[in-house]
């Protein structure tokens with residue numbers, strides 16, 4: 001897919017004290033892209049747009065170069081022990097995006113340049129874990145691969161984890177520009193997962209992301225480069241024809257991957273569609289014609305993180321989804337591992 005290029009870039013003054021901040025300033029100065037040097041508090045008021053939705057569209061094309069101030073890491077169950085960020089938000093525009101709940105008022109992208117501070121923080125969490133392996137998720141607040149061609153931060157992070165005995169990195173993406181990562185010294189310490197879904201879900205709800213063929217191609221390259229490989233199938237949705245389309249998905253995946261040459265078991269993480277009331281309001285505002293099924297009366301309520309209720313499928317439906325998708329995975333990928341269904 002076409003690589004992302006922002007409309008405007010903000011540089012927070014402190015970001016320019018870091019080598020990556022300087023590198024990015026040079027990168028954008030050599031291109032015809034508006035550069036604004038201003039504190040992060042000025043970003044929202046400087047994004048053009050007469051209506052909220054126009055502002056949102058421009059915010060998605062606005063990149064803020066800044067530093068990560070809070071270096072304490074949150075727990076990230078069930079996918080890893082902790083999460084950290086190289087970027088927040090992403091240029092994709094998925095209607096169901098989980099970030100609608102937490103980032104709806106700040107939908108612009110942020111890239112952090114104090115990478116060494118972030119690495120030092122990670123080392124402290126590993127040291128506290130008494131010689132056990134600690135896992136870290138890097139894509140829970142955004143998609144770092146979406147701007148990797150600009151920052152190069154993910155490559156640096158993969159090599160950092162490659163050098164650690166007891167640290168493991170987990171990446172997930174809906175983008176496909178993996179070529180710059182294929183020759184890195186990853187030491188098999190990074191599990192690279194691709195977010196995949198049925199034709200209907202990708203075509204209807206996942207705008208400005210790589211299409212399924214591109215994602216599968218990228219997954220194949222990553223597997224051939226020796227990375228442990230995984231897939232997050234999310235959000236799993238129930239609609240007319242869902243069973244046939246998920247069957248088609250797993251068959252296409254198994255056909256394209258060179259399974260005999262993939263040494264570590266491929267992992268699958270399964271997440272059913274859910275939404276919060278906050279997200280529903282934001283989604284209806286931003287995508288008034290959305291076809292997302294967000295009818296609360298047809299859902300069960302589950303207590304989620306950050307003190308919010310979320311709406312999931314009723315138990316009977318979620319059991320059916322779990323059993324059916326697990327069966328498809330076991331049929332097509334007999335040596336794989338399903339890590340969780342939630």
Ligand code: SF4
Nearest residue numbers: 090092093094097174
């Ligand atoms: S790619 Fe991921 S982070 Fe980006 S909009 Fe889609 S769901 Fe959200």
